[in-house]
Amino acid sequence: MLHVQNIEKYYGTKNNVTKALDRVSFTVEDGEFLAIMGASGSGKTTLLNCISTIDTVSAGDILLDGVSVSNLPAAELARFRRERLGFVFQDFNLLDTLTIEENIGLALTLGHGDAGAVQGRVREVAGKLGITDILGKFPYQVSGGQKQRAACARAMVAGQSLLLADEPTGALDSRASKNLLEIMTEMNRSMGATILMVTHDAYSASYAKRVLFLKDGRVFNEILRGNRGRSVFYHEILDVLAALGGDVSDVL
Amino acid sequence: MSVTYFELSARNAKRQARDYLVYFATVVLAAALLCAFNGLLLSGEVQTLSKSMNMMPLMLGMASAVVVCVFGWLVSYATGFMLSRRSRELGTYLLIGLENKQVARLFFLENLAVGGCALALGLVLGDVLYQALRAILLALFGIPYQFTLALSLPAVALTAVYFALIYLFALGRSRRRIRKMNIHGLIYFEKQNQGAVIRSGKGRRWVFAASVVLAAAGTVLLMSGSGELGLTGAGCVIVGLYGFFISFASGVPAFFDRRPARKYKGVNLLVFRTLTAKLATMGVLMATISMIFTATLMAEGTGLVLRGLFMGRMSEKACFDLYIGMGEPERDRSVYLDYIEAHIPVEEDVFYQVYNSPDDQFMAYLKETNNYYSFYEQDPILRWSDYAALRSIAGYPPVELGEGQYLIHCISALEKDARGYTRPISLGGITLEPGGVHTEHLLQSGVTGQGHGYILVVPDRAAEGLSVHHLAYAAKTAEPVPYEDFYNLTVLMDQVWENTGRADQINTEASEKDELASQTALTVFPLFYLALALTMTAAAILTIQQLSESERYRRQFALLQKLGMDRRDMARALGRQFVLYYALPAVPPVLIGVPFILNLAKVPEPGVMVGLRSPAAITAFSLALFFLVYGLYILMAYTSLRRNVLPQDR
Numbered sequence: 001m002l003h004v005q006n007i008e009k010y011y012g013t014k015n016n017v018t019k020a021l022d023r024v025s026f027t028v029e030d031g032e033f034l035a036i037m038g039a040s041g042s043g044k045t046t047l048l049n050c051i052s053t054i055d056t057v058s059a060g061d062i063l064l065d066g067v068s069v070s071n072l073p074a075a076e077l078a079r080f081r082r083e084r085l086g087f088v089f090q091d092f093n094l095l096d097t098l099t100i101e102e103n104i105g106l107a108l109t110l111g112h113g114d115a116g117a118v119q120g121r122v123r124e125v126a127g128k129l130g131i132t133d134i135l136g137k138f139p140y141q142v143s144g145g146q147k148q149r150a151a152c153a154r155a156m157v158a159g160q161s162l163l164l165a166d167e168p169t170g171a172l173d174s175r176a177s178k179n180l181l182e183i184m185t186e187m188n189r190s191m192g193a194t195i196l197m198v199t200h201d202a203y204s205a206s207y208a209k210r211v212l213f214l215k216d217g218r219v220f221n222e223i224l225r226g227n228r229g230r231s232v233f234y235h236e237i238l239d240v241l242a243a244l245g246g247d248v249s250d251v252l
Numbered sequence: 253m254s255v256t257y258f259e260l261s262a263r264n265a266k267r268q269a270r271d272y273l274v275y276f277a278t279v280v281l282a283a284a285l286l287c288a289f290n291g292l293l294l295s296g297e298v299q300t301l302s303k304s305m306n307m308m309p310l311m312l313g314m315a316s317a318v319v320v321c322v323f324g325w326l327v328s329y330a331t332g333f334m335l336s337r338r339s340r341e342l343g344t345y346l347l348i349g350l351e352n353k354q355v356a357r358l359f360f361l362e363n364l365a366v367g368g369c370a371l372a373l374g375l376v377l378g379d380v381l382y383q384a385l386r387a388i389l390l391a392l393f394g395i396p397y398q399f400t401l402a403l404s405l406p407a408v409a410l411t412a413v414y415f416a417l418i419y420l421f422a423l424g425r426s427r428r429r430i431r432k433m434n435i436h437g438l439i440y441f442e443k444q445n446q447g448a449v450i451r452s453g454k455g456r457r458w459v460f461a462a463s464v465v466l467a468a469a470g471t472v473l474l475m476s477g478s479g480e481l482g483l484t485g486a487g488c489v490i491v492g493l494y495g496f497f498i499s500f501a502s503g504v505p506a507f508f509d510r511r512p513a514r515k516y517k518g519v520n521l522l523v524f525r526t527l528t529a530k531l532a533t534m535g536v537l538m539a540t541i542s543m544i545f546t547a548t549l550m551a552e553g554t555g556l557v558l559r560g561l562f563m564g565r566m567s568e569k570a571c572f573d574l575y576i577g578m579g580e581p582e583r584d585r586s587v588y589l590d591y592i593e594a595h596i597p598v599e600e601d602v603f604y605q606v607y608n609s610p611d612d613q614f615m616a617y618l619k620e621t622n623n624y625y626s627f628y629e630q631d632p633i634l635r636w637s638d639y640a641a642l643r644s645i646a647g648y649p650p651v652e653l654g655e656g657q658y659l660i661h662c663i664s665a666l667e668k669d670a671r672g673y674t675r676p677i678s679l680g681g682i683t684l685e686p687g688g689v690h691t692e693h694l695l696q697s698g699v700t701g702q703g704h705g706y707i708l709v710v711p712d713r714a715a716e717g718l719s720v721h722h723l724a725y726a727a728k729t730a731e732p733v734p735y736e737d738f739y740n741l742t743v744l745m746d747q748v749w750e751n752t753g754r755a756d757q758i759n760t761e762a763s764e765k766d767e768l769a770s771q772t773a774l775t776v777f778p779l780f781y782l783a784l785a786l787t788m789t790a791a792a793i794l795t796i797q798q799l800s801e802s803e804r805y806r807r808q809f810a811l812l813q814k815l816g817m818d819r820r821d822m823a824r825a826l827g828r829q830f831v832l833y834y835a836l837p838a839v840p841p842v843l844i845g846v847p848f849i850l851n852l853a854k855v856p857e858p859g860v861m862v863g864l865r866s867p868a869a870i871t872a873f874s875l876a877l878f879f880l881v882y883g884l885y886i887l888m889a890y891t892s893l894r895r896n897v898l899p900q901d902r
Contacts, residue, residue, distance in 0.1 A: 054814060075818075082816025093811050095522075097529035102521055109516045110817045118516040154815075 001194055002028035007060030009046055020046040022217040033188040033195045035205035038214035044198045052085055052164050053077050082110045086155025086163040090170035092147040094139040101135035104153045125153045145176030165197040169204050181207040206234035215244055261358055265365035274888055275330050278792035282323045283374020286414050288381035289781055290407040301393045304770040315778035319785040320414050326789040328422035330796055335426050346435045356430040360423050367419045375408055392769035460499035467492030471844045475851040490543055493840055497539035501531040519825035526829050538837050544790040545841035548783045553849030553874040555779035562771045564860030570764035571646045571693040574733050577700025577757040578723040587744055595737055600645050601727035604638035607718035621669045632703035639709045645728045648692045657687025662706035663859030664691045679714040700757050733760040791885035798889050805897040813899045822898055834886050849874055
């Protein structure tokens with residue numbers, strides 16, 4: 001589904017260049033749940049921004065379902081994002097003036113689709129994520145976990161093929177985090193959603209099927225969960241992080 | 253410490269002026285306006301322009317008192333608003349060890365610095381504005397303008413006193429607020445407004461419907477012409493406006509909730525939710541602004557109607573250099589003529605009679621076709637030779653009177669009816685056919701003019717034997733009749749009144765123009781001064797509110813860009829939301845103000861409000877004036893918002 005081919009990203013001026021991504025290559029298969037880990041400044045967010053077409057690559061190419069996103073004209077990018085990509089952010093990024101239903105429905109209205117079908121489609125997805133009873137509420141009236149589930153609903157309501165999650169549990173307590181990760185796993189397993197999650201939390205990463213480790217803009221390591229249990233995989237992730245030399249807080 | 257303290261104040265003041273540029277510009281203009289009108293108020297030159305201009309300081313003083321209150325509200329509102337926006341920063345000062353009174357002083361000093369700069373700039377601009385107002389005023393009185401760059405010190409001092417009052421009031425309130433606040437209160441101040449942003453309920457929808465009805469009924473009462481009903485109407489309009497805006501925010505979501513397909517169509521969802529969220533927190537403010545706009549539009553309309561009324565009456569009365577109408581047919585005309593012969597050089601004059609027709613057939617026709625009324629009982633008649641002389645004195649081109657014909661000379665408001673009149677008239681056995689209609693100004697108002705709105709001009713022989721309605725004298729003078737001579741003639745007129753009980757009339761072109769200029773200066777200047785101050789204040793507050801949301805809008809559109817919204821759609825959503833935000837407080841004033849002005853402009857007697865002074869033209873001018881000032885603020889806000897809010901393509 002997603003092919004990241006030798007991408008490089010440089011920031012700064014002629015005399016002061018920072019290399020954020022250095023020949024990064026990997027592939028995400030259809031229906032996969034991939035986590036990308038790394039310490040602060042390792043290039044995780046830059047990579048996510050490049051895949052999500054918010055930022056451009058300096059070299060290399062990114063292909064989604066065979067389409068090169070690097071060369072899409074500006075007008076096509078918006079359409080590409082709303083039809084193919086779904087986003088889940090750390091701070092939910094729900095619009096506080098819209099109800100939960102409207103926040104989810106917003107993803108459908110951006111493409112000027114059938115306005116009459118929006119409400120039905122939103123309710124269908126909300127039912128799957130267990131948030132039907134809060135659809136009429138505003139974001140400030142619901143919990144963080146519910147907001148993040150609403151964000152997940154928004155990310156998949158328009159039938160987007162790739163869900164990009166940027167530290168989705170970063171603003172949640174442990175119970176809400178566990179709940180959200182289980183929902184994402186369910187979305188991946190039973191609804192076939194392809195998920196690419198950026199995190200520096202080993203617990204969150206342990207829910208993925210595969211984890212890529214970034215260090216100083218390069219792919220440092222890659223581990224697969226295979227048939228192992230989640231707790232075994234979690235400890236394996238911690239081992240890699242220790243070898244990676246990340247912050248103590250990342251490991252503990 | 254003190255150096256750092258002042259440096260911090262100065263830096264904050266600079267930032268404030270930049271962040272709230274529209275507000276700063278408005279305060280500068282406010283200072284300029286106050287300064288310029290204070291210049292007029294205290295100008296000795298202005299009071300010497302005419303005798304009635306000694307009322308000018310009183311009129312402008314009263315207007316200034318209202319303007320100071322209005323600007324006081326603006327500064328107080330903006331200062332309070334900035335305080336709430338910067339509460340986190342001020343809380344941080346407390347956190348690092350400053351005392352409440354020091355923070356209050358810091359805030360006080362930087363606002364004082366902004367006010368001081370605005371005052372200084374305003375005084376310079378005010379001088380230019382004063383010159384412009386002076387030039388307009390002198391032009392009104394027909395006096396050549398000469399530039400003198402000297403704004404009086406008392407005017408500057410009075411402006412400074414007004415500003416001190418405005419700022420001390422506003423800052424006193426902020427100071428008390430800061431002194432009472434604790435660190436937590438300041439840091440979390442911004443959150444106080446949040447919470448139940450969107451409210452709904454059936455009750456509010458009823459309020460909405462009742463408000464619309466009340467505002468409509470109030471508008472009708474305002475036009476009733478009665479003082480008591482008018483006041484009741486104003487009350488209804490005010491209550492209606494507040495009810496409308498307070499309930500509006502809940503009415504719109506309810507409307508869209510019942511129509512999900514419309515809600516999710518295009519950019520509707522974003523536009524209506526952004527707008528109703530804003531309205532829910534500023535319904536009372538929107539209603540106040542709408543009320544101010546209504547008052548502005550009415551003030552501008554009333555000013556233009558008054559100016560039109562004065563001009564219309566003046567044009568009719570000032571057509572002869574000197575005119576005397578004498579209400580008694582049999583009398584000694586030498587009372588006035590001796591004085592004129594001795595004091596006023598005359599180039600051409602005529603002494604004549606206005607006759608009564610034996611019947612009122614044309615008047616009866618007018619009463620049928622037009623809502624006409626008159627002081628005359630029969631049709632007034634003028635001899636052809638007198639008419640020709642009057643035309644010559646007034647400077648109009650000669651006209652022809654065919655054999656066996658009569659002419660109708662009337663005000664333009666009656667022209668259509670006069671042209672539709674085809675019946676002959678009979679005078680002393682002579683039958684005359686209609687020979688044409690003329691509509692130049694011929695002093696056709698009052699009891700002793702050329703009829704009331706119309707006069708029939710007949711061959712001299714046809715007027716023989718007719719009874720005389722009144723005597724009249726018209727003259728073309730070598731120079732405009734000086735005020736002194738006009739005054740002496742009116743003294744003679746008063747003596748006639750005392751001796752005979754008969755009322756005469758005296759008009760000179762110079763005195764009429766002088767009266768027009770004085771009346772305009774005394775009524776239109778203060779009304780426009782008020783209107784400008786009100787529009788500026790309300791538009792500035794709307795703009796401050798709008799621009800303060802820039803950061804939230806920017807975050808919103810950045811998210812929407814990530815979610816895949818087209819830039820074109822973003823611009824459309826922003827534009828629509830912007831248009832609605834600015835249109836909403838302006839729609840009720842237009843709906844209330846337009847019928848009010850149209851109605852007011854129809855009140856004066858026929859023939860006065862015509863051409864560019866017609867009700868429709870006056871309404872259009874009032875709207876144009878209002879939207880010119882309002883539009884400038886909208887343009888500034890939109891340019892700034894679009895630049896700061898919409899994300900660039902990658």
